[in-house]
Amino acid sequence: MMWEELKAGQTIKYADVYVTKQGVFNYDHQKLSDVVYVDERLQEVKDGKGFIVLAFAINGNLQCEIFTTEEFEEKKIKLVSQFGFLIQQAHKSILNEYLIEQYQTLTSRKTYTHIGFLPTSSMIRKEQIVFGLSRPIAAEKQAFKWDQQNCDFNVAVEGSVREWQRMVKKQVIPSPNLTLALGLGLSSIIIGYLKRTGESVDTAIFHLVGRSTTGKTTAGALAVSVWGRPTKGEKGLFQSWNATANAMMKRLGKNNGVALLLDETSMSEIKDFTNVIYRLAEGGDKERSTKTGDLAEKSEWATTLITTGESSVLENTNKNGGLYVRMQEFADIQWTDSAAQADTIKSVIANNYGGAGIRFARKLSKNW
Incomplete structure:
Protein backbone atom coordinates (compact mmCIF):
# COMPACT_ATOMS: atom_id res chain seq x y z
CA MET A 1 0.00 0.00 0.00
CA MET A 2 1.11 3.52 -0.77
CA TRP A 3 0.71 4.65 2.84
CA GLU A 4 3.08 1.95 4.04
CA GLU A 5 5.63 2.93 1.40
CA LEU A 6 5.42 6.58 2.41
CA LYS A 7 5.80 5.79 6.12
CA ALA A 8 8.86 3.71 5.24
CA GLY A 9 10.47 6.87 3.80
CA GLN A 10 9.86 6.31 0.09
CA THR A 11 9.22 9.12 -2.37
CA ILE A 12 6.65 8.40 -5.09
CA LYS A 13 6.90 10.50 -8.26
CA TYR A 14 4.27 11.58 -10.79
CA ALA A 15 4.33 13.89 -13.81
CA ASP A 16 3.94 17.18 -11.94
CA VAL A 17 4.21 16.24 -8.26
CA TYR A 18 5.93 13.87 -5.87
CA VAL A 19 4.61 12.45 -2.61
CA THR A 20 6.41 11.80 0.68
CA LYS A 21 5.09 11.12 4.17
CA GLN A 22 5.18 14.89 4.71
CA GLY A 23 2.72 15.53 1.88
CA VAL A 24 2.35 16.30 -1.83
CA PHE A 25 4.96 18.64 -3.39
CA ASN A 26 5.57 20.16 -6.82
CA TYR A 27 9.03 19.94 -8.34
CA ASP A 28 9.87 23.41 -7.01
CA HIS A 29 9.63 21.62 -3.63
CA GLN A 30 6.60 23.65 -2.62
CA LYS A 31 4.17 21.74 -0.41
CA LEU A 32 0.71 21.59 -1.99
CA SER A 33 -1.11 19.59 0.65
CA ASP A 34 -0.81 16.86 3.24
CA VAL A 35 -0.78 13.29 1.93
CA VAL A 36 -3.71 12.51 -0.37
CA TYR A 37 -3.96 9.83 -3.03
CA VAL A 38 -6.27 7.40 -4.84
CA ASP A 39 -6.15 4.20 -2.82
CA GLU A 40 -8.40 2.01 -4.99
CA ARG A 41 -10.44 2.01 -8.17
CA LEU A 42 -13.60 -0.08 -7.77
CA GLN A 43 -16.46 -1.31 -9.96
CA GLU A 44 -19.78 -2.73 -8.70
CA VAL A 45 -20.30 -6.35 -9.79
CA LYS A 46 -24.05 -5.92 -10.32
CA ASP A 47 -24.33 -2.82 -12.49
CA GLY A 48 -20.76 -1.83 -13.33
CA LYS A 49 -21.03 1.44 -11.40
CA GLY A 50 -17.63 2.94 -10.64
CA PHE A 51 -16.24 4.01 -7.27
CA ILE A 52 -13.04 5.61 -6.10
CA VAL A 53 -11.38 5.34 -2.69
CA LEU A 54 -9.58 8.52 -1.67
CA ALA A 55 -7.02 8.29 1.12
CA PHE A 56 -5.88 11.38 3.00
CA ALA A 57 -3.90 12.10 6.15
CA ILE A 58 -5.22 14.38 8.89
CA ASN A 59 -2.84 15.01 11.78
CA GLY A 60 -0.75 12.07 10.64
CA ASN A 61 -3.69 9.63 10.65
CA LEU A 62 -4.83 8.10 7.38
CA GLN A 63 -8.53 8.16 6.52
CA CYS A 64 -10.23 6.51 3.52
CA GLU A 65 -13.60 7.40 1.99
CA ILE A 66 -15.49 5.90 -0.96
CA PHE A 67 -17.08 8.12 -3.62
CA THR A 68 -18.77 7.39 -6.92
CA THR A 69 -16.80 8.21 -10.05
CA GLU A 70 -19.56 10.71 -10.90
CA GLU A 71 -18.83 12.55 -7.66
CA PHE A 72 -15.11 12.40 -8.35
CA GLU A 73 -15.56 13.72 -11.90
CA GLU A 74 -17.55 16.67 -10.59
CA LYS A 75 -15.64 17.65 -7.46
CA LYS A 76 -12.29 15.79 -7.39
CA ILE A 77 -10.10 17.09 -4.56
CA LYS A 78 -13.03 19.06 -3.10
CA LEU A 79 -14.56 15.78 -1.96
CA VAL A 80 -12.23 15.54 1.04
CA SER A 81 -12.85 19.07 2.31
CA GLN A 82 -15.99 17.87 4.14
CA PHE A 83 -13.69 15.77 6.34
CA GLY A 84 -11.48 18.69 7.33
CA PHE A 85 -8.82 18.21 4.64
CA LEU A 86 -8.42 21.75 3.29
CA ILE A 87 -6.39 22.85 0.25
CA GLN A 88 -5.48 26.31 -1.00
CA GLN A 89 -7.40 27.31 -4.12
CA ALA A 90 -4.18 27.91 -6.08
CA HIS A 91 -3.12 24.26 -5.61
CA LYS A 92 -6.41 22.53 -6.46
CA SER A 93 -5.85 22.32 -10.20
CA ILE A 94 -2.48 20.55 -10.02
CA LEU A 95 -3.77 18.21 -7.28
CA ASN A 96 -6.78 17.34 -9.42
CA GLU A 97 -4.54 16.45 -12.35
CA TYR A 98 -2.36 14.33 -10.08
CA LEU A 99 -5.34 12.36 -8.72
CA ILE A 100 -6.68 11.73 -12.24
CA GLU A 101 -3.25 10.57 -13.40
CA GLN A 102 -3.02 8.22 -10.45
CA TYR A 103 -6.58 6.92 -10.94
CA GLN A 104 -5.83 6.06 -14.56
CA THR A 105 -2.82 3.95 -13.60
CA LEU A 106 -4.88 1.69 -11.31
CA THR A 107 -6.59 -1.52 -12.38
CA SER A 108 -10.28 -1.55 -11.54
CA ARG A 109 -11.22 -3.98 -8.79
CA LYS A 110 -14.68 -5.54 -8.59
CA THR A 111 -16.70 -4.58 -5.52
CA TYR A 112 -20.05 -5.82 -4.23
CA THR A 113 -22.84 -4.64 -1.97
CA HIS A 114 -24.90 -7.82 -2.40
CA ILE A 115 -24.44 -10.68 0.06
CA GLY A 116 -24.56 -14.38 -0.70
CA PHE A 117 -24.12 -15.52 -4.29
CA LEU A 118 -23.12 -12.51 -6.35
CA PRO A 119 -25.01 -11.53 -9.51
CA THR A 120 -22.09 -12.06 -11.86
CA SER A 121 -22.54 -13.35 -15.41
CA SER A 122 -24.66 -16.49 -15.70
CA MET A 123 -22.30 -17.78 -18.38
CA ILE A 124 -19.56 -18.89 -16.01
CA ARG A 125 -18.19 -22.16 -14.75
CA LYS A 126 -19.23 -23.35 -11.31
CA GLU A 127 -15.64 -22.87 -10.14
CA GLN A 128 -16.07 -19.13 -10.76
CA ILE A 129 -19.27 -18.73 -8.72
CA VAL A 130 -18.64 -16.26 -5.91
CA PHE A 131 -20.30 -16.21 -2.49
CA GLY A 132 -19.95 -12.76 -0.99
CA LEU A 133 -19.55 -12.25 2.73
CA SER A 134 -16.97 -9.89 4.24
CA ARG A 135 -14.66 -11.52 1.70
CA PRO A 136 -15.39 -13.25 -1.60
CA ILE A 137 -15.46 -17.05 -1.48
CA ALA A 138 -15.02 -19.16 -4.60
CA ALA A 139 -13.20 -22.25 -5.81
CA GLU A 140 -10.81 -19.95 -7.67
CA LYS A 141 -9.29 -16.77 -6.27
CA GLN A 142 -11.39 -13.72 -7.06
CA ALA A 143 -10.20 -10.10 -6.92
CA PHE A 144 -13.46 -8.81 -5.44
CA LYS A 145 -13.94 -6.53 -2.44
CA TRP A 146 -16.90 -6.14 -0.09
CA ASP A 147 -18.18 -2.56 -0.05
CA GLN A 148 -19.09 -2.50 3.63
CA GLN A 149 -20.01 1.16 3.62
CA ASN A 150 -22.78 0.76 1.03
CA CYS A 151 -23.93 -2.76 1.95
CA ASP A 152 -27.31 -3.10 3.69
CA PHE A 153 -26.12 -5.95 5.94
CA ASN A 154 -23.31 -6.41 8.43
CA VAL A 155 -21.59 -9.69 7.51
CA ALA A 156 -18.28 -8.70 9.05
CA VAL A 157 -16.36 -11.22 11.15
CA GLU A 158 -16.25 -10.22 14.80
CA GLY A 159 -14.44 -11.85 17.70
CA SER A 160 -13.23 -15.44 17.64
Missing part, protein backbone atom coordinates in the same frame (compact mmCIF):
# COMPACT_ATOMS: atom_id res chain seq x y z
CA VAL A 161 -14.72 -18.27 15.62
CA ARG A 162 -13.16 -20.67 18.12
CA GLU A 163 -15.08 -19.04 20.96
CA TRP A 164 -18.28 -19.39 18.90
CA GLN A 165 -17.47 -23.05 18.19
CA ARG A 166 -16.81 -23.81 21.85
CA MET A 167 -20.19 -22.39 22.77
CA VAL A 168 -21.91 -24.41 20.01
CA LYS A 169 -20.27 -27.66 21.15
CA LYS A 170 -21.26 -27.11 24.76
CA GLN A 171 -24.65 -25.39 24.50
CA VAL A 172 -26.08 -26.23 21.07
CA ILE A 173 -25.06 -29.68 19.87
CA PRO A 174 -26.46 -31.48 22.98
CA SER A 175 -29.86 -29.88 22.24
CA PRO A 176 -31.84 -31.24 19.24
CA ASN A 177 -33.92 -28.05 19.13
CA LEU A 178 -30.96 -25.66 19.07
CA THR A 179 -29.19 -27.90 16.55
CA LEU A 180 -32.28 -27.57 14.36
CA ALA A 181 -32.10 -23.77 14.69
CA LEU A 182 -28.45 -23.81 13.65
CA GLY A 183 -29.34 -25.98 10.66
CA LEU A 184 -31.99 -23.49 9.58
CA GLY A 185 -29.34 -20.78 9.55
CA LEU A 186 -26.93 -22.87 7.51
CA SER A 187 -29.62 -23.86 5.00
CA SER A 188 -29.66 -20.42 3.38
CA ILE A 189 -26.52 -21.07 1.34
CA ILE A 190 -28.18 -24.14 -0.21
CA ILE A 191 -31.26 -22.12 -1.19
CA GLY A 192 -29.07 -19.41 -2.68
CA TYR A 193 -26.93 -21.89 -4.57
CA LEU A 194 -29.89 -23.69 -6.14
CA LYS A 195 -31.33 -20.39 -7.34
CA ARG A 196 -27.92 -19.21 -8.57
CA THR A 197 -27.51 -22.34 -10.71
CA GLY A 198 -30.93 -22.07 -12.34
CA GLU A 199 -33.15 -24.23 -10.13
CA SER A 200 -36.70 -23.11 -9.44
CA VAL A 201 -36.64 -22.84 -5.67
CA ASP A 202 -38.53 -20.72 -3.16
CA THR A 203 -37.04 -18.83 -0.27
CA ALA A 204 -37.49 -20.97 2.85
CA ILE A 205 -39.55 -19.39 5.64
CA PHE A 206 -39.60 -20.83 9.15
CA HIS A 207 -41.79 -19.28 11.85
CA LEU A 208 -40.92 -19.99 15.49
CA VAL A 209 -44.06 -19.63 17.58
CA GLY A 210 -44.15 -19.47 21.36
CA ARG A 211 -44.12 -17.44 24.54
CA SER A 212 -41.29 -15.04 25.26
CA THR A 213 -39.70 -17.49 27.69
CA THR A 214 -39.22 -20.30 25.14
CA GLY A 215 -35.93 -18.95 23.76
CA LYS A 216 -37.19 -18.61 20.19
CA THR A 217 -35.45 -15.27 19.60
CA THR A 218 -32.21 -16.68 21.01
CA ALA A 219 -32.53 -19.63 18.62
CA GLY A 220 -33.08 -17.30 15.68
CA ALA A 221 -30.14 -15.08 16.62
CA LEU A 222 -27.94 -18.17 16.95
CA ALA A 223 -28.95 -19.22 13.43
CA VAL A 224 -27.94 -15.93 11.79
CA SER A 225 -24.76 -15.54 13.87
CA VAL A 226 -23.22 -18.02 11.42
CA TRP A 227 -23.16 -15.28 8.78
CA GLY A 228 -22.88 -11.94 10.53
CA ARG A 229 -24.11 -9.59 13.22
CA PRO A 230 -26.99 -11.29 15.10
CA THR A 231 -28.13 -8.28 17.09
CA LYS A 232 -30.66 -5.57 16.29
CA GLY A 233 -29.38 -2.57 14.46
CA GLU A 234 -29.48 -0.77 11.16
CA LYS A 235 -27.44 -3.40 9.33
CA GLY A 236 -27.75 -6.46 11.53
CA LEU A 237 -29.10 -9.79 10.29
CA PHE A 238 -31.58 -9.49 13.18
CA GLN A 239 -34.44 -7.36 11.88
CA SER A 240 -37.86 -6.36 13.18
CA TRP A 241 -41.24 -6.83 11.55
CA ASN A 242 -41.82 -3.16 12.31
CA ALA A 243 -41.44 -2.14 8.66
CA THR A 244 -43.63 -2.04 5.59
CA ALA A 245 -43.72 -5.07 3.33
CA ASN A 246 -42.22 -3.02 0.48
CA ALA A 247 -39.30 -1.89 2.66
CA MET A 248 -38.61 -5.50 3.62
CA MET A 249 -38.63 -6.62 -0.03
CA LYS A 250 -36.25 -3.84 -1.04
CA ARG A 251 -33.67 -4.91 1.54
CA LEU A 252 -34.04 -8.56 0.63
CA GLY A 253 -33.25 -7.76 -3.00
CA LYS A 254 -29.51 -7.85 -2.27
CA ASN A 255 -29.47 -11.21 -0.47
CA ASN A 256 -28.92 -14.56 -2.14
CA GLY A 257 -27.89 -17.04 0.51
CA VAL A 258 -27.53 -15.38 3.93
CA ALA A 259 -30.17 -16.20 6.58
CA LEU A 260 -32.13 -13.35 8.16
CA LEU A 261 -34.13 -13.18 11.39
CA LEU A 262 -37.39 -11.19 11.45
CA ASP A 263 -38.37 -10.88 15.10
CA GLU A 264 -41.86 -10.52 16.60
CA THR A 265 -44.64 -10.56 14.02
CA SER A 266 -46.76 -8.72 16.61
CA MET A 267 -44.76 -5.60 15.72
CA SER A 268 -46.12 -5.69 12.17
CA GLU A 269 -49.14 -3.69 11.07
CA ILE A 270 -49.95 -6.39 8.52
CA LYS A 271 -53.34 -7.96 9.29
CA ASP A 272 -53.43 -10.61 6.56
CA PHE A 273 -50.06 -12.25 5.82
CA THR A 274 -51.27 -14.18 2.74
CA ASN A 275 -49.76 -11.88 0.14
CA VAL A 276 -46.59 -11.24 2.16
CA ILE A 277 -45.80 -14.96 2.51
CA TYR A 278 -46.24 -15.55 -1.21
CA ARG A 279 -44.06 -12.57 -2.11
CA LEU A 280 -41.33 -13.48 0.37
CA ALA A 281 -41.24 -17.11 -0.76
CA GLU A 282 -41.28 -16.35 -4.49
CA GLY A 283 -38.14 -14.27 -4.12
CA GLY A 284 -39.15 -11.40 -6.34
CA ASP A 285 -40.81 -8.06 -5.77
CA LYS A 286 -43.46 -6.48 -7.94
CA GLU A 287 -42.41 -4.73 -11.13
CA ARG A 288 -42.41 -0.99 -10.63
CA SER A 289 -41.93 2.06 -12.82
CA THR A 290 -39.40 4.83 -12.37
CA LYS A 291 -40.37 8.50 -12.45
CA THR A 292 -39.59 8.51 -16.18
CA GLY A 293 -41.96 5.61 -16.85
CA ASP A 294 -39.26 2.98 -17.37
CA LEU A 295 -39.31 -0.31 -15.49
CA ALA A 296 -37.30 -0.11 -12.28
CA GLU A 297 -34.82 -2.86 -11.48
CA LYS A 298 -36.72 -5.76 -9.91
CA SER A 299 -35.57 -6.97 -6.51
CA GLU A 300 -34.79 -10.70 -6.38
CA TRP A 301 -33.61 -12.88 -3.50
CA ALA A 302 -33.18 -16.50 -2.46
CA THR A 303 -32.38 -17.34 1.13
CA THR A 304 -33.78 -18.57 4.45
CA LEU A 305 -35.99 -16.34 6.58
CA ILE A 306 -36.53 -17.16 10.24
CA THR A 307 -39.41 -15.32 11.87
CA THR A 308 -40.64 -15.31 15.45
CA GLY A 309 -43.87 -14.45 17.20
CA GLU A 310 -46.15 -15.39 20.05
CA SER A 311 -48.92 -16.39 17.65
CA SER A 312 -49.24 -18.25 14.36
CA VAL A 313 -48.74 -16.32 11.13
CA LEU A 314 -50.63 -18.92 9.11
CA GLU A 315 -53.71 -18.34 11.23
CA ASN A 316 -53.71 -14.77 9.92
CA THR A 317 -53.97 -15.81 6.26
CA ASN A 318 -56.63 -17.17 3.95
CA LYS A 319 -55.20 -20.65 4.75
CA ASN A 320 -54.53 -21.66 1.16
CA GLY A 321 -52.73 -25.01 0.94
CA GLY A 322 -49.81 -23.35 -0.86
CA LEU A 323 -49.05 -21.23 2.19
CA TYR A 324 -48.34 -24.30 4.32
CA VAL A 325 -45.73 -25.40 1.79
CA ARG A 326 -44.06 -21.98 1.73
CA MET A 327 -43.94 -21.39 5.49
CA GLN A 328 -43.26 -23.99 8.13
CA GLU A 329 -44.22 -23.21 11.70
CA PHE A 330 -42.54 -24.67 14.79
CA ALA A 331 -45.01 -24.12 17.62
CA ASP A 332 -44.55 -24.36 21.40
CA ILE A 333 -40.99 -25.66 21.30
CA GLN A 334 -38.76 -24.97 24.29
CA TRP A 335 -35.65 -23.86 22.38
CA THR A 336 -33.45 -23.16 25.40
CA ASP A 337 -33.34 -25.14 28.64
CA SER A 338 -32.92 -22.19 30.99
CA ALA A 339 -32.47 -18.44 31.20
CA ALA A 340 -28.80 -19.03 32.04
CA GLN A 341 -28.27 -21.04 28.86
CA ALA A 342 -30.02 -18.37 26.77
CA ASP A 343 -27.87 -15.64 28.37
CA THR A 344 -24.69 -17.60 27.64
CA ILE A 345 -25.60 -18.08 23.99
CA LYS A 346 -26.62 -14.44 23.54
CA SER A 347 -23.46 -13.18 25.22
CA VAL A 348 -21.15 -15.27 23.01
CA ILE A 349 -22.87 -14.58 19.68
CA ALA A 350 -23.12 -10.85 20.39
CA ASN A 351 -19.32 -10.67 20.40
CA ASN A 352 -18.33 -13.58 18.13
CA TYR A 353 -20.05 -13.94 14.76
CA GLY A 354 -19.52 -14.31 11.02
CA GLY A 355 -16.48 -16.57 11.16
CA ALA A 356 -18.40 -19.85 10.93
CA GLY A 357 -20.09 -18.77 7.70
CA ILE A 358 -16.73 -18.01 6.10
CA ARG A 359 -15.46 -21.49 6.98
CA PHE A 360 -18.66 -23.24 5.90
CA ALA A 361 -18.78 -21.46 2.54
CA ARG A 362 -15.08 -22.15 1.91
CA LYS A 363 -15.68 -25.84 2.52
CA LEU A 364 -18.57 -25.94 0.05
CA SER A 365 -16.77 -23.80 -2.55
CA LYS A 366 -14.06 -26.44 -3.01
CA ASN A 367 -16.62 -28.40 -5.00
CA TRP A 368 -19.77 -26.33 -5.55
